Amino acid sequence: MNDTIENITCPACGKTMHKVYMQESGSALDVCLDGCGGIFFDGQELKHFDEHSENIDELKNALEGKNFEKTDETQTRICPVCGNNMVKNNVSIKKEITIDECYNCGSKFFDHGELTKMREQYATEKDRQQDFLASTYEEIGSKIDALELQNQMNRANRSRFLKLLDKVFLGR
Numbered sequence: 001m002n003d004t005i006e007n008i009t010c011p012a013c014g015k016t017m018h019k020v021y022m023q024e025s026g027s028a029l030d031v032c033l034d035g036c037g038g039i040f041f042d043g044q045e046l047k048h049f050d051e052h053s054e055n056i057d058e059l060k061n062a063l064e065g066k067n068f069e070k071t072d073e074t075q076t077r078i079c080p081v082c083g084n085n086m087v088k089n090n091v092s093i094k095k096e097i098t099i100d101e102c103y104n105c106g107s108k109f110f111d112h113g114e115l116t117k118m119r120e121q122y123a124t125e126k127d128r129q130q131d132f133l134a135s136t137y138e139e140i141g142s143k144i145d146a147l148e149l150q151n152q153m154n155r156a157n158r159s160r161f162l163k164l165l166d167k168v169f170l171g172r
């Protein structure tokens with residue numbers, strides 16, 4: 001997907017976002033410099049900026065020294081590109097960072113500070129994937145444990161039930 005050419009409206013605070021030109025990737029990011037400090041990525045833009053090693057100096061410079069408005073992060077946001085409701089998603093397995101994502105056009109919105117936080121958590125994409133795998137295994141593991149427990153309970157109940165039948169019908 002191409003960059004949005006028009007200035008877009010911030011999905012969090014409604015202010016007009018500014019274009020910040022990023023040298024390394026050659027793309028322009030939409031940043032809410034007059035409002036909440038949020039960053040909007042259209043389409044696949046984010047993959048150029050989510051790793052610690054990728055350069056975001058222009059973005060840092062643009063955001064530096066400014067005070068940004070607080071926004072209500074629990075509110076459902078509307079994608080400024082296509083008008084669909086955005087969905088809250090964890091970008092970090094550690095689950096401290098929730099961003100807004102548009103499943104229709106692939107855009108993502110980061111509240112102020114979230115991108116830096118995410119970049120700091122993992123040095124590389126590989127680290128992130130490993131963490132993701134580890135936590136997925138953990139989750140599946142606990143599901144299997146729960147299932148096993150349920151099976152055992154079912155079995156226990158069945159044997160109790162059979163004993164009851166024995167008692168009722170055979171008087172044992």
Ligand SMILES: [Zn+2]
Binds near residue numbers: 015035
């Ligand atoms: Zn904003």
Ligand SMILES: [Zn+2]
Binds near residue numbers: 080082084
């Ligand atoms: Zn969209």
